Amino acid sequence: MLHQTTSGKGRRSIIFVHGNSQSQHTWDRVVDVPILRDKYALTTVDLPGHGASFRSNEPSKDYSLKGLAQHLVAFLSNWKAGGYLLVATSLGTNVVAESIPFLMDCLGVFLLCPCISGEAFTAADVLQPNPNLGASFLAHPTGEQLDAALNDLTYERDSNIIAENKKWFMDTDPAFREAVSQSVANQDWTDEIQNLKDAGIPVAVVSGAADQLTFPAYLANSSLPKWRNEVILVPQAGHCLQMEKPGLVAGLIGDFASDCFK
Numbered sequence: 001m002l003h004q005t006t007s008g009k010g011r012r013s014i015i016f017v018h019g020n021s022q023s024q025h026t027w028d029r030v031v032d033v034p035i036l037r038d039k040y041a042l043t044t045v046d047l048p049g050h051g052a053s054f055r056s057n058e059p060s061k062d063y064s065l066k067g068l069a070q071h072l073v074a075f076l077s078n079w080k081a082g083g084y085l086l087v088a089t090s091l092g093t094n095v096v097a098e099s100i101p102f103l104m105d106c107l108g109v110f111l112l113c114p115c116i117s118g119e120a121f122t123a124a125d126v127l128q129p130n131p132n133l134g135a136s137f138l139a140h141p142t143g144e145q146l147d148a149a150l151n152d153l154t155y156e157r158d159s160n161i162i163a164e165n166k167k168w169f170m171d172t173d174p175a176f177r178e179a180v181s182q183s184v185a186n187q188d189w190t191d192e193i194q195n196l197k198d199a200g201i202p203v204a205v206v207s208g209a210a211d212q213l214t215f216p217a218y219l220a221n222s223s224l225p226k227w228r229n230e231v232i233l234v235p236q237a238g239h240c241l242q243m244e245k246p247g248l249v250a251g252l253i254g255d256f257a258s259d260c261f262k
Helices: 024-031 065-077 091-102 133-137 143-151 159-171 174-185 192-199 246-260
Strands: 004-007 013-017 041-045 084-090 106-114 203-208 232-234
Touching: 004 024, 013 024, 013 091, 024 041, 024 159, 024 246, 065 091, 065 174, 084 091, 084 246, 091 106, 091 192, 106 192, 106 246, 133 143, 133 174, 143 159, 203 246, 232 246
Parallel strands: 013 041, 013 084, 084 106, 106 203, 203 232
Antiparallel strands: 004 041
16 A cells, blocks of 8 residues: 545545655645635555655566556555546656546646647657656766756755655665656557546646746647646746745645535
């Protein structure tokens, strides 16, 4: 079972999934915003190999995109009835999109700085040609490589956000990065855009306009039906949007939840 923490005062559930080499605590600033905390039950989860969740003895199985999705599906299968929303960022958006065909009670998906694949999109359409990006998928990058990669997470290179992400990176199972990068190299995924379309549920897409890791508006050219009929771009924000602009992100999640839970 994945490690999770639930807070908030509401009856309806919103579940948050982090990105590569982060932890459930990447959402702390968002779930502490009263507009969400006072109205919903907010659950943040550590993916396998991250935070307080288990370290795998079979990393190629458990840490592949499909393996991560299987563990998330198993976690959600034990969820209380009544439906829930999923909120995910970065690599977590891939995990959620791989999970969707196997979920019965998900009422909506909120994608933050997504990197989902599908249709005719290639990696070159999704990932920016940033030479620092590769360090995020190395088991043991050098200190210089890691610092360069973390500096590109935020628009203003916020030292506190960078320090938190560095701690989570160091706490993540190094075998995770090796396994998930091999999974990506093998193109071991499904058509994630089609998965979300087939689910027939609302999908919100929000990105930092100054994201240096993914092209923030690439999904505007996809056939994915989008909440408010647009990719929402947040000015002066990068790839770690949930930490840079938590109040704004919480407000958008709250509006999305109001529409989904009608």
